[in-house]
Amino acid sequence: MTDMRDRTPTPEPARGIDRRTALRGGLAALAALGPLQALGARTAGAAPMAKAPFSPDYGPLAPVKDHTTGLELLRLPKGFEYISHGWTGDPMTGGAPTPGAHDGMGTFTAPDGKTVIVRNHELSGYTGAFGGTAAYDPAARGGTTTVVFDRDAGQFLGTTPSLAGTIRNCAGGVTPWGSWLSCEETTEIGPDGTRHGYVFEVPADGQSNGVPLKQMGRFSHEAVCVDPSTDIVYLTEDATPSGFYRFLPHERQNLAAGGELQMMVIGDSGQSYVTYDDPTGTSYRTSWVTIDNPDYAPGEVRPALQGQAKGAAVFKRLEGAWWGNDRAYVVSTSGGPKGQGQVFEYDPATETMTVLFASPDATVLNNPDNICVSPRGGIVLCEDGDAGEYLHGLTQDGQIFPFALNQVVIPAGGVPGKSVKPGDYSGSEWCGSAFDTVNGNWLFANAQTPGITFAITGPWRTGSL
Numbered sequence: 001m002t003d004m005r006d007r008t009p010t011p012e013p014a015r016g017i018d019r020r021t022a023l024r025g026g027l028a029a030l031a032a033l034g035p036l037q038a039l040g041a042r043t044a045g046a047a048p049m050a051k052a053p054f055s056p057d058y059g060p061l062a063p064v065k066d067h068t069t070g071l072e073l074l075r076l077p078k079g080f081e082y083i084s085h086g087w088t089g090d091p092m093t094g095g096a097p098t099p100g101a102h103d104g105m106g107t108f109t110a111p112d113g114k115t116v117i118v119r120n121h122e123l124s125g126y127t128g129a130f131g132g133t134a135a136y137d138p139a140a141r142g143g144t145t146t147v148v149f150d151r152d153a154g155q156f157l158g159t160t161p162s163l164a165g166t167i168r169n170c171a172g173g174v175t176p177w178g179s180w181l182s183c184e185e186t187t188e189i190g191p192d193g194t195r196h197g198y199v200f201e202v203p204a205d206g207q208s209n210g211v212p213l214k215q216m217g218r219f220s221h222e223a224v225c226v227d228p229s230t231d232i233v234y235l236t237e238d239a240t241p242s243g244f245y246r247f248l249p250h251e252r253q254n255l256a257a258g259g260e261l262q263m264m265v266i267g268d269s270g271q272s273y274v275t276y277d278d279p280t281g282t283s284y285r286t287s288w289v290t291i292d293n294p295d296y297a298p299g300e301v302r303p304a305l306q307g308q309a310k311g312a313a314v315f316k317r318l319e320g321a322w323w324g325n326d327r328a329y330v331v332s333t334s335g336g337p338k339g340q341g342q343v344f345e346y347d348p349a350t351e352t353m354t355v356l357f358a359s360p361d362a363t364v365l366n367n368p369d370n371i372c373v374s375p376r377g378g379i380v381l382c383e384d385g386d387a388g389e390y391l392h393g394l395t396q397d398g399q400i401f402p403f404a405l406n407q408v409v410i411p412a413g414g415v416p417g418k419s420v421k422p423g424d425y426s427g428s429e430w431c432g433s434a435f436d437t438v439n440g441n442w443l444f445a446n447a448q449t450p451g452i453t454f455a456i457t458g459p460w461r462t463g464s465l
Helices: 034-041 303-309
Strands: 061-064 074-077 081-085 102-109 115-121 142-150 155-166 169-174 179-184 199-203 221-226 233-237 245-249 259-266 283-290 318-324 327-332 342-347 352-358 368-373 379-383 390-394 400-406 430-435 443-447 452-457
Touching: 061 400, 074 081, 074 452, 081 155, 102 179, 102 443, 102 452, 115 169, 115 179, 115 430, 142 169, 142 179, 155 179, 155 199, 169 318, 179 221, 221 327, 233 318, 233 327, 259 303, 318 368, 327 368, 368 430, 379 430, 379 443, 390 430
Parallel strands: 102 169, 102 430, 169 221, 221 318
Antiparallel strands: 061 074, 074 400, 081 452, 102 115, 115 142, 142 155, 169 179, 179 199, 221 233, 233 245, 245 259, 259 283, 283 352, 318 327, 327 342, 342 352, 368 379, 379 390, 390 400, 430 443, 443 452
C-alpha cells in the first residue's frame, strides 16, 4: 500500500478544548461558498452554463485501485487515491455486522486530532434493530454508526453503532456543539404503532439516547443546517408540496428542551406562494408562521399542509442544506422551469430568499441532492443522474464537472473478507459527501449500494475543490 498521508498538510491552529472545539463539525466557517455566490451573480447576458467533460484543473477521470481491496472501484482525476471501509456486513467493533444502505454523514474532529464520522443507514423494514446501542423502535432496521479515521496515517480505526431502531435515516446535519442530527425520511407507523418521521441527535463522542426530538416535527425529513450564532435549526422536507422550516430552541445547545417549529412565508398576500417553476434570480421577502401541531398523528394534517393553510410557501422536494456565509443554502431536487433543480439562498439578516440557480437543462445539472463545501470554497454535488453516478464539482465561475464516478463491480467469487455479493453496483447513487474538518484533505462519501464508505485524498489545491 502506498503512503496515503497528505502531501501538503495545513497546520491546525492551536485551540482550547471545550465541547464546541473538541468535536467540531462542518466547514461552514472556513468556506466562502464562492461557487454558489457565482451562480447568483450570473447575468441574463452571460454565456449558457455547461457541464464540462472533466475539471479544467484536475483533468479527466481514469480507473484508480482501492488501497483496501485492490479493485478499481472508482474513476478519479490523476493524483487522487482512496481507501474503502465499512462495507455492508463488515464486523464493527464488538463483532456486529455493519448495516447497509449508507447515506448522509457528518464529520468532526476529536481532541486527539482523529476524524469522527457519524454515518446514516437508510434502511427500511421491521425485522429488528441492529445491536450495540439503545433502540427507539426495537423492530426498525435503520440508524447510525460512528467511524473513527486517522487523517495522518490514512487509516480507518473502527466503527461502533450510535443510533438504532429508526427508519430511512437519509440525511441530516452537524451542530456547532458537536453532534449529528439524523433525519428519518418517512412518516411510517411501525407494526406496534410506533410513529416514525423524526429527528434524532447523535453526539459525536458517544451514542444517542434514541429519544426523538418531536417538537422539530414529524414529516419526511431530509437535511438540516444550524446557524451557529443563534442555534436556530433550518430543516428541509423531501416531499411535494414541502415546507422550508426553522426550529427555534428554548435553550441553546439543548434541542431536547423543546422549541417552536415554523414554516417560511413568501410575500405578504396571505396566500401560499408556490416556488416550483421559479427561475434563477427570483427573490422573495420572507416571514414565518408557527406550526401548531408539529407531531401530527394519523388522520391529522401534516405540517406542510398546516403551514400552507396559514399562507406558508411550498417547494418541490427540498433536500440538501448547508450553512455558510451567515446564510442557509438549500436544494430543491426537482424545482425550476425545467424541473431539474434549484439552489436557494436564505439570508436571515434581511429576511430574503433568492433562487441562486435553476438548472436550465439536465445536461447541466440533473436533479441535485445533497451538497457539501470544502474549506477552499469548492462545492461537491451528489447527483443521482441518468448517465453514470457521479460526484460533481462546482468551480468558482459556476462550471460543473465530474469529479468521481462509481464503477463498483464485485467480481464472481466476491471479495476476500467481504460478504457483499458479486454484481454490478455502478448504478448506485452517491451519498453523504463530507470533508474532514481540519484542512479538508480527505473527502468521505458513500456508495449507498452495496454500502461502502470511501476516503478520497489528493492534490485538492491544484483545482477548485
